[in-house]
Amino acid sequence: MVQPQRQFKRICSVVLGIVLCVGCAGVPAVAQLETRATTYLAAAPGNAAVAVGDFNHDGKLDVAAVAKELQIFLGNGDGTFQAPINYAVGDDPYSVVTADFNGDGKLDLAVANDLSGTVSVLFGNGDGTFQLAETLNTSTAPAFIATADFTGNHRADLVVLTENYVSVFLNNGDGTFRGPINTSMGSVGPDALGVGDFDRNGTSDLAVATNTLTSASVTILSGNGDGTFKEGTSYPIDTGPMSVAVADFRGNGQLDLAIASFDGGGVSVLLGNGDGTFQSAAFYTSYSADWVTAGDFNGDGKLDLIVSNFATNGYYVGSVSILLGNGDGTFQSQKVFPSGKLSTMVAAGDFNGDHKLDVISVDFSDDYFLTMLNTGTAVFSPTSPVTFPTQLIGTTSAPLKATLTNSGTTTMTISSVTGSGLPFKMTKNTCKGSVSPGAQCSVAANFTAQVEGLVSGTITFKDSASSKPQVMELVGTGTVVKLSPTRLNFPPQKVGTKSAPQIIQLTNTGSVPLNFTHFIFTNGNNPRDFLETDTCGSQIASGASCNIKITFSPRKKGACNAFVQIEDDGGGSPQEPRLAGTGD
Numbered sequence: 001m002v003q004p005q006r007q008f009k010r011i012c013s014v015v016l017g018i019v020l021c022v023g024c025a026g027v028p029a030v031a032q033l034e035t036r037a038t039t040y041l042a043a044a045p046g047n048a049a050v051a052v053g054d055f056n057h058d059g060k061l062d063v064a065a066v067a068k069e070l071q072i073f074l075g076n077g078d079g080t081f082q083a084p085i086n087y088a089v090g091d092d093p094y095s096v097v098t099a100d101f102n103g104d105g106k107l108d109l110a111v112a113n114d115l116s117g118t119v120s121v122l123f124g125n126g127d128g129t130f131q132l133a134e135t136l137n138t139s140t141a142p143a144f145i146a147t148a149d150f151t152g153n154h155r156a157d158l159v160v161l162t163e164n165y166v167s168v169f170l171n172n173g174d175g176t177f178r179g180p181i182n183t184s185m186g187s188v189g190p191d192a193l194g195v196g197d198f199d200r201n202g203t204s205d206l207a208v209a210t211n212t213l214t215s216a217s218v219t220i221l222s223g224n225g226d227g228t229f230k231e232g233t234s235y236p237i238d239t240g241p242m243s244v245a246v247a248d249f250r251g252n253g254q255l256d257l258a259i260a261s262f263d264g265g266g267v268s269v270l271l272g273n274g275d276g277t278f279q280s281a282a283f284y285t286s287y288s289a290d291w292v293t294a295g296d297f298n299g300d301g302k303l304d305l306i307v308s309n310f311a312t313n314g315y316y317v318g319s320v321s322i323l324l325g326n327g328d329g330t331f332q333s334q335k336v337f338p339s340g341k342l343s344t345m346v347a348a349g350d351f352n353g354d355h356k357l358d359v360i361s362v363d364f365s366d367d368y369f370l371t372m373l374n375t376g377t378a379v380f381s382p383t384s385p386v387t388f389p390t391q392l393i394g395t396t397s398a399p400l401k402a403t404l405t406n407s408g409t410t411t412m413t414i415s416s417v418t419g420s421g422l423p424f425k426m427t428k429n430t431c432k433g434s435v436s437p438g439a440q441c442s443v444a445a446n447f448t449a450q451v452e453g454l455v456s457g458t459i460t461f462k463d464s465a466s467s468k469p470q471v472m473e474l475v476g477t478g479t480v481v482k483l484s485p486t487r488l489n490f491p492p493q494k495v496g497t498k499s500a501p502q503i504i505q506l507t508n509t510g511s512v513p514l515n516f517t518h519f520i521f522t523n524g525n526n527p528r529d530f531l532e533t534d535t536c537g538s539q540i541a542s543g544a545s546c547n548i549k550i551t552f553s554p555r556k557k558g559a560c561n562a563f564v565q566i567e568d569d570g571g572g573s574p575q576e577p578r579l580a581g582t583g584d
Contacts, residue, residue, distance in 0.1 A: 033320065033322065033337040033359060033372045033373070033374060033375075038368050038369075038370055038371075039063075039073060039080075039081050039368060039369050039370075039371070040368045041065050041067035041068075041071060041084075041368060041369070048065065048066070048067045048344065048345070048362045048363070048368075048369070049065070049066050049094065049095050049096055049345055049362065050063050050064065050065045050066075050096065050345065050347050050360060050362055050369060051063070051064045051096045051097055051098045051109065051347070052064075052098075052347050052348075052349045052360070053098040053107045054107070055072065055074070055098075055107050055124055055126075055128045055130075056074060056126070056127050056128030057106075057126055057127075058077075059077075059353075060074075060075040060076065060077040060353065061075050061349045061350065061351050062074045062075045062081075062128065063075070063081060063347075063360065063369070064096050064098060064109055065084075065096070065362075065369065066089070066093035066094065066095070066096045066111055067093070068093075069086050069087065069088060069089060069093065070086070070087040070088075070089045070093060070096065070109070070111055070120070070122070070133075071084035071085070071086050071087075072084060072085040072086075072087070072128060072129075072130070074128045075351060077351075077352065077353050078351075078352050078353075078469075078471070079351045079352040079358065079371045079373050079471070080371070081371075085128070085129065087122060087130055087132075087133065088132075088133065089111045089113055089120035089122075089133050090111070090113025090115070090116035090117075090118040090119075090120050090133075090135070091113055091114070091116035092113060092114040092115035092116070093111045093112070093113050093114070093120070094112050094113065094114040094142065094143050094144070095111070095112040095142070095143065095144045095145045096110070096111045096145070097109070097110050097145050097146055097147050098110075099147040099156040100156060101121065101123070101147075101156050101171060101175040102123055102174050102175030103155075103173065103174070104123075104126075105126070106123075106125065106126035107124045108121065108122060108123045108124050108130075108175065109121070109122045109124070109130060110122075110145055110147065110158055111133075111145070112138075112142035112143065112144060112145040112160055113142065114141045114142060117137065117138050117139075117140060117141050118135050118136060118137055118138060118142075119136040119137075119138060119142060119145065119158065119160060119169070120133035120134070120135060120136075121133065121134045121135075121136065121175065121177070122134075123175060134176075136158075136169055136177055136179070136180075137180075138160055138162055138167055138180060139162060139164070139165055139167060139180060139182055140162040140163045140164055140165065141162060141163055142160045142161065142162050142167075143161050143162065143163075144160070144161040144192070144193055145158060145159070145161075146158075146159050146193060146195050147159070147195075148195040148196075148204035149203070149204055150168055150170065150203060150204050150223055150225070150227050151170060151203065151225055151226060151227065152202045152203045152225055153173075155170075155171040155172075155173055156171055157169060157170050157171045157177075157204075157227070158171070158177060158179075159193065159195060159206070160180070161192075161193045162190075163189050164184060164185065164189050165180075165182040165183060165184055165185065165190075166182070166183045166185065166190055166193065166206060166208060166221070166229075167179065167180035167181065167182050167183075168180060168181045168183075168227040168228075169181075170227050179227070181227040181228060183221065183228065183229050185208060185210060185219075188211070189210070190208045190209070190210055191209050191210055191211045191216075191241050191242070192208075192241045192242055192243050192244045192259065192260075193206060193207070193208055193209070193244060194206070194207040194245065194246040194257060194259075195246060196246040196255040197255065198220060198222070198255050198272055198274075198276045198278075199222060199274070199275050199276035200253075200254075200274060200275075203223040203224075203225045204223050205220060205221060205222050205223045205229070205276065206220070206221040206223070206229060207219070207220055207221075207244050207246065207257050208221060209237065209241035209244055209259055210241070211239060211240060211241055211263075214239075215236065215239065216236070216237050216238060216239040216240065216241050216261065217234040217235060217236050218234065218235050218237050218241070218244070218257065218259060218268075218270065219231065219232070219233070219234040219235075220232035220233055220234075220235075220276060220277070220278070222276050232276055232277070233277055233278070235270055235278055235280065235281060236280075236281065237259050237261060237268040237270075237281050238261030238263070238265070238266055238267075238268045238281075238283060239261060240261045240262035240263030241259050241260070241261050241262075241268075242260050242261065242262050242289065242290045242291060243259070243260045243290065243291045243292055243345075244257060244258070244259050244260075244292075245257070245258040245259075245292045245293050245294045245305070247294035247303050248303070249269070249271070249294070249303050249325060249327075249329045250271070250327065250328055250329045251302075251327065252274075253274070254271075254272040254273065254274035255272045256269065256270060256271045256272045256278075256329060257269065257270040257272070258292050258294065258305055259281075259292070260286070260289035260290060260291055260292035260307055260308070262288050262289060262290060262310060263288075265285065265286065265287060265288060265289070266283055266284050266285045266286045266287075266289060267283070267284045267289055267292055267305060267323070268281040268282070268283055268284075269281065269282045269283075269284060269305075269329065269330075269331065270282075282329075282330070284305075284323055284331055284334070285333070285334060286307045286309055286321045286323070286334055287309035287310075287319065287321070287336075288310045289307050289308070289309055289310075290309065290310045290343065290344045290345065291307070291308040291344065291345045291346050292305055292306065292307050292308075292346075293305075293306050293346055293347065293348055294306070295348040295357045296357060297322055297324065297348075297357050297374065298324060299356065299357075299376075300327075301327070302324075302325040302326065302327035304322060304323060304324045304325045304331070305321075305322070305323040305325070305331055306320065306321075306322055306346050306348055306359055307320065307321040307322075307323065307334070307346070308320055308339070308343045308344060308345055308346040308361060308362070309321060309336075309339075309343055310342055310343060310344055318338075318339045318340045318341055318342045318343030318361070318363065319336050319337060319338055319339050319343060320336070320337045320339045320343060320346060320359060320361050320372065321334040321335065321336050321337075322334065322335045322337070323335075337372065339361040339363070339370055339372065340361055340362075340363030340368065340369075340370055341363055342363060343361050343362070343363060344362055344363070345361070345362040346359055346360065346361050346362070347359070347360045347362075348360075351371055351373065352373055352468050353467075353468060354374075354376075354466045354467050354468040355467070356373075356374040356375075356376055356466075357374055358371065358372060358373045358374050359371075359372040359374070373470070373471075375465070375466070375470055376408075376465050376466060377406060377407045377408030377412065377465045378404055378405075378406070378407075378412065378461070378463055378465035378470055379404070379405040379406075379407045380402060380403070380404055380405075380472060381402065381403045381405070382402065385456070385472075385473035385474065385475045386400050386402050386445070386472060386473070386474050386475070387475045388400060388446075388447040388474070388475065388476040388477075390477045390478075390479050390571075390572035390575070391447060391448075391449035391476060391477070391478060391479070392449060392478075392479060392480070392482055392509060393449045393450065393451070393452065393479065393480055393509070393510075393571070394448075394449065394450075395448070395449060396446055396447070396448040396449075397446050397448075397476070398446065399427045399428065399444040399445060399446045400444065400445065400447075401428075401442050401443070401444045402442065402443055402444070402459070402472055403440050403441070403442045404431055404435070404440065404442070404443075404461065405438070405439070405440045406435040406436065406437055406438065406439055406465075407437075407438075408437055408465070409437050410437065411434050411435065411436055411437065412434070412435040412463055412464050412465050413433070413434055413435075413463060413464040414431050414432060414433065414434075414435060414441070414461060414462070414463045414464075415462045415463065416460075416461075416462045417429050417431045417432070417443060417459060417460070417461055417462075418459070418460050419445065419457065419458070419459050419460075420457040420459070420460075420474075421457070422450070423447055423448045423449065423450045423455055423457070423476065423478075424445050424446070424447055424448075424457040424474045424476065425445060425446055425448070426443060426444070426445045426459060427444045427445060427446055428442070428443060428444035429444075430442050430443070431443055431461065443459055443472075445459065445474060447474070447476035449476065449477070449478030449479070450478060451571075452478050452479060452480060452510075452570060452572075453477065453478060453571045453572075454475065454476075454477050455475075455476055455477070455478070456473055456474060456475050457473075457474040457476075458471045458472065458473055458474060459471070459472045459474065477571060477572045478571050478572070479570055479571035479572035479575070480508060480509045480510030480514065480570040480571060481506065481507075481508065481509075481514065481566070481568060481570040481571070481572065481573075481575050482506070482507040482508075482509050483504055483505070483506055483507075483575060483577050484504070484505045484507070485504065485577070486504075486577050486578070487577060487578040487579075487580070488502045488504065488550055488577070488578070488579050488580070489580050489581070490502065490579075490581035490582075491581075491582075492581075492582045492583075492584040493552050493553070493554055493581060493582070493583065493584055494554075494583075494584050495554050495555065495556060495583045495584065496553075496554075496555075497553065498531075498551050498552070498553040499551050499552040499553070499581070500551070501549045501550060501551045502550050502551075503547050503548065503549055503550075504547070504548040504550065504564070504577050505545050505546075505547055505548075506536060506540070506545060506546050506547075506548060506566070507543075507544070507545040508540050508541065508542055508543065508544055508545070508570065509543070510542055510570060511542050512542055513539050513540065513541050513542060514539065514540050514541075514568055514569065514570045515538065515539050515568060515569045516536065516537075516538050516539065516566065516567065516568050517567045517568065517569065517573075528553075529552065529553060529554050529555055529560050529562065529581070529583075530550055530551070530552055530553075530560075530562045530579050530581070531550070531551045531552075531553060532548060532549065532550055532564065533548075533549045534547065534548045534549065535547050536548065548564060548577075550564070550579060552579075552581040554581060554582070554583030554584075555583070556583050557582075557583040557584065558582065558583055559580070559581075559582050560580070560581055560582070560583060561578070561579065561580050562578075562579040562580075563576040563577060563578045563579060564576065564577050564579065
């Protein structure tokens with residue numbers, strides 16, 4: 001299987017040896033999708049996927065997530081989740097799907113385990129817990145799993161995407177499965193898979209996206225009703241296909257396709273003819289699209305596209321794009337919302353019970369998912385949590401402001417605005433009474449660091465834009481690590497020469513020794529514009545200081561930016577004092 005190559009721009013920026021993007025272009029945002037909560041998964045960098053369902057029948061959506069293991073997060077009904085319940089599955093779980101496999105009215109789970117070459121099936125008890133996993137063996141490593149009825153008997157079968165095959169496991173009706181029935185994709189293995197009854201004959205078909213070094217296509221496999229398929233037409237799409245969404249974008253009873261493409265930088269939309277064939281692809285700009293799903297995001301009865309972007313505008317920044325549907329199979333230009341560092345998957349559902357479609361964004365970098373709530377006509381800025389700069393313990397930040405705009409056509413009424421209390425203090429509130437269409441109000445708060453590490457709070461709005469309170473998250477971090485200064489600016493320096501050194505002093509203001517798990521990242525294979533020496537070692541005592549000495553030796557003319565990255569146990573790690581200079 002040819003995997004898409006993920007590439008990122010770099011602009012004369014280093015972490016003293018490791019090339020990163022500093023000073024990258026900002027992420028454009030239209031405030032309707034608000035990051036509300038961050039939920040961390042089991043540590044397993046690179047593999048994280050979710051499935052959404054009501055596992056305990058309480059009317060609140062829950063999340064099943066796979067990272068190092070399977071984790072069940074029961075929903076609280078406000079966009080937040082309870083602590084996870086963990087279940088053992090196979091090695092390197094990569095994808096998860098939910099359906100009622102044994103026909104008892106309770107949602108079950110199936111997990112594709114990449115390294116062990118297995119599928120784990122867990123039957124639900126209906127109370128949010130699951131039975132021990134039962135194992136199915138696959139022919140080769142499975143990367144993606146989905147469910148559909150391939151025989152027309154109204155049973156939930158499984159289809160698995162592996163390195164070489166599309167494999168179907170037929171359901172015996174009691175949650176046990178036959179198979180696998182393997183369909184080879186030839187020398188070019190499958191990259192992404194969509195399932196639907198494209199020819200409307202009562203059995204499911206497949207749309208299989210494949211990629212080569214120079215081109216990509218989606219091939220339609222028509223189901224024969226027994227788990228086997230007949231190969232149909234292939235259609236050119238954007239290169240680097242990562243996921244396929246199947247939905248009726250025109251409301252005419254004919255299924256269409258939307259395919260997220262990483263290398264192509266957008267989404268390919270193919271409208272179905274209802275007979276198993278499709279029209280040529282129309283292309284819509286997103287960014288480095290990893291995942292696409294469909295749903296009515298703005299409540300106008302027309303399906304929209306929700307896209308997860310691994311990188312944004314060519315840079316190493318994740319985002320979620322919304323492409324509003326026109327109801328005729330065409331879509332408007334994207335609206336972009338900041339998400340995790342590296343967004344790789346999105347799932348949609350009403351996670352706070354206000355009858356608006358919300359989004360969960362899964363992050364590739366740090367293995368967490370973000371709950372991004374749809375706030376409707378109450379438009380908040382910033383769209384992500386109000387995040388205070390890292391603050392020394394015992395000190396108070398300057399206030400930060402958040403703005404609410406009434407983007408609707410009728411007056412909005414705000415009945416109350418309340419803060420969650422220390423360590424955050426609301427210092428200003430103009431959001432009272434009525435807010436006219438197009439008008440704004442604002443709140444401000446400060447942060448007093450009391451403990452090491454990350455803490456969060458909320459400002460809660462009760463308004464007529466939603467049947468549920470809308471919550472703006474506040475995030476702050478306390479640290480004992482004092483840096484002076486936090487930025488070094490070097491004067492213009494002739495290319496090939498070395499500047500006089502400048503000093504950053506690091507002080508441990510805490511009551512116990514400060515340990516450095518990693519101090520300065522270096523990589524001798526890459527030439528550096530900024531050079532570093534230090535007197536810090538791996539630990540400094542309470543109240544003690546050390547010096548970080550930086551010199552600037554530019555390799556070419558023009559502006560150059562970098563930062564020192566310090567990892568420690570003093571809160572707020574990594575600390576990142578900035579460096580700037582100009583080659584002359």
